[in-house]
Amino acid sequence: MCAVMRSVTxxxxxxKVAGLATLAAFLIGVALAWILSRRQFWGRDWLDAALTLPxxxxxxxLGYYIIVLLGRNGWIGRWLxxxxxxxxxxxxQGAVVASSVVSLPLVFKAARSAxxxxxxxxxxxxxxxxxxxxxxFFRISxxxxxxxxxxxxxxxxxxAMGEFGATLMVAGNLPGxxxxxxxxxxxxxxxxxxxxxxxxxxxxxxxCILVLVSSGRIFKTQYLREVHR
Amino acid sequence: MLIHVDVEKTMVSxxxxxxxxxxxSSEEEFVVLFGPSxxxxxxxxxSIAGLSTPDSGKIAFNGRVxxxxxNRVDVPARHRDIGYLFQDYALFPxxxxxxxxxxxxxxxxxWRLSKEDRRRVQEHMEVFEISHLARSxxxxxxxxxxxxxxxxxxxIRKPNxxxxxxxxxxxxxxxxxxxxxELARVQAAFKIPVIMVTHDPADISAxxxxxxxxxxxxxxxxxxxxxxxxxxxxxxxxxPLSGSVL
Numbered sequence: 001m002c003a004v005m006r007s008v009t010x011x012x013x014x015x016k017v018a019g020l021a022t023l024a025a026f027l028i029g030v031a032l033a034w035i036l037s038r039r040q041f042w043g044r045d046w047l048d049a050a051l052t053l054p055x056x057x058x059x060x061x062l063g064y065y066i067i068v069l070l071g072r073n074g075w076i077g078r079w080l081x082x083x084x085x086x087x088x089x090x091x092x093q094g095a096v097v098a099s100s101v102v103s104l105p106l107v108f109k110a111a112r113s114a115x116x117x118x119x120x121x122x123x124x125x126x127x128x129x130x131x132x133x134x135x136x137f138f139r140i141s142x143x144x145x146x147x148x149x150x151x152x153x154x155x156x157x158x159x160a161m162g163e164f165g166a167t168l169m170v171a172g173n174l175p176g177x178x179x180x181x182x183x184x185x186x187x188x189x190x191x192x193x194x195x196x197x198x199x200x201x202x203x204x205x206x207x208c209i210l211v212l213v214s215s216g217r218i219f220k221t222q223y224l225r226e227v228h229r
Numbered sequence: 230m231l232i233h234v235d236v237e238k239t240m241v242s243x244x245x246x247x248x249x250x251x252x253x254s255s256e257e258e259f260v261v262l263f264g265p266s267x268x269x270x271x272x273x274x275x276s277i278a279g280l281s282t283p284d285s286g287k288i289a290f291n292g293r294v295x296x297x298x299x300n301r302v303d304v305p306a307r308h309r310d311i312g313y314l315f316q317d318y319a320l321f322p323x324x325x326x327x328x329x330x331x332x333x334x335x336x337x338x339x340w341r342l343s344k345e346d347r348r349r350v351q352e353h354m355e356v357f358e359i360s361h362l363a364r365s366x367x368x369x370x371x372x373x374x375x376x377x378x379x380x381x382x383x384x385i386r387k388p389n390x391x392x393x394x395x396x397x398x399x400x401x402x403x404x405x406x407x408x409x410x411e412l413a414r415v416q417a418a419f420k421i422p423v424i425m426v427t428h429d430p431a432d433i434s435a436x437x438x439x440x441x442x443x444x445x446x447x448x449x450x451x452x453x454x455x456x457x458x459x460x461x462x463x464x465x466x467x468x469p470l471s472g473s474v475l
Contacts, residue, residue: 124280124306124319125321127280128278128312128313129382129383143323144321
């Protein structure tokens with residue numbers, strides 16, 4: 001019973017961190033995917049590569065980059081600290097930043113390919129029917145691409161749930177404050193608390209499987225687009 | 230209609246470069262742009278609609294300058310009041326026939342069309358005899374039905390001109406003949422000037438008042454078949470079309 005109680009705090013924290021991280025990754029990823037799929041500009045391929053990088057870089061390297069940028073002596077972090085007396089280091093907000101960076105490519109990649117598979121003629125037709133570019137985005141492109149985007153977002157959520165390396169470097173492993181499920185599993189195993197580790201692992205796996213099954217279903221029912229082409 | 234087009238555009242792609250040089254004027258109500266595939270007809274049509282920006286030149290319609298590279302005029306497509314029918318009709322696959330037709334009447338944050346607008350959609354569906362399809366999705370429609378929906382969707386906004394990009398190319402021969410007659414009726418009933426792109430000579434004899442012949446990006450010839458004051462297609466005008474709302 002005690003072990004179950006001890007897993008509730010990390011679970012709630014994980015859901016909060018992963019939820020907010022996914023929201024941030026969603027907004028930034030969809031906006032960037034839209035721009036990269038519709039605008040031609042110099043350095044587009046490089047930007048695409050930079051946004052995909054978190055998918056292949058070791059989480060420790062990402063954590064290092066985030067510290068260099070947002071740490072108390074970092075480029076942006078120093079300014080934040082001087083202006084607001086606030087630092088992201090060793091806070092749950094820092095964990096959100098780390099998780100969103102790691103899961104951003106999953107939203108971005110899925111959204112970009114979803115936007116690119118939307119026939120440009122639909123957007124053109126909407127323009128001749130009096131729609132502004134904002135209208136075209138919200139009434140044509142987004143509705144036609146949403147399945148792909150949603151599937152990518154669910155993958156991003158699952159990835160954010162399991163985030164370990166970058167979170168550990170940026171937010172540390174403070175029980176009750178920044179200790180998410182994956183960090184708690186590590187602690188439990190290190191401490192030889194097999195019962196707690198088992199419960200934590202079970203919860204994490206169950207949530208991730210649920211998310212993956214749902215996103216697989218969304219991918220499968222991508223009928224609108226294919227039938228139309 | 231009074232249209233004047235004089236545009237140039239160079240496109241560079243993997244296949245090489247393609248230069249469009251198109252100049253023609255017309256005072257007639259039906260202009261046909263004719264030529265082989267890849268000769269720049271569609272690009273001209275897109276330029277008139279404001280969906281493609283020429284490198285240089287001028288486009289004017291009924292005295293209104295829509296594009297003028299010298300004076301930096303480029304009216305956005307949404308303000309040109311020109312209806313456009315895409316080759317495969319480009320019906321929005323996520324919306325029903327009713328919502329497709331009402332699409333251009335709806336504002337961005339409007340949840341539902343006004344009563345008046347809903348009535349207009351109903352009336353247009355009646356005119357095009359597609360009322361029974363109101364709740365169908367485009368993927369369930371036949372080629373001819375799709376074309377009617379696309380026409381209704383464009384015409385409900387009362388455009389000043391209708392641009393048709395090879396409207397019959399994806400249909401079989403029988404249906405093609407039927408829809409040609411239908412288009413002539415629609416044009417007469419809505420009293421709307423039409424510019425049509427085609428590579429089918431049959432479309433020329435059926436419609437052309439002004440014929441613009443394209444080849445490899447150049448306008449080779451402009452022919453005027455009818456005087457402006459002569460009534461076109463007297464034979465088809467007598468066919469019935471419930472035009473009360475028009």
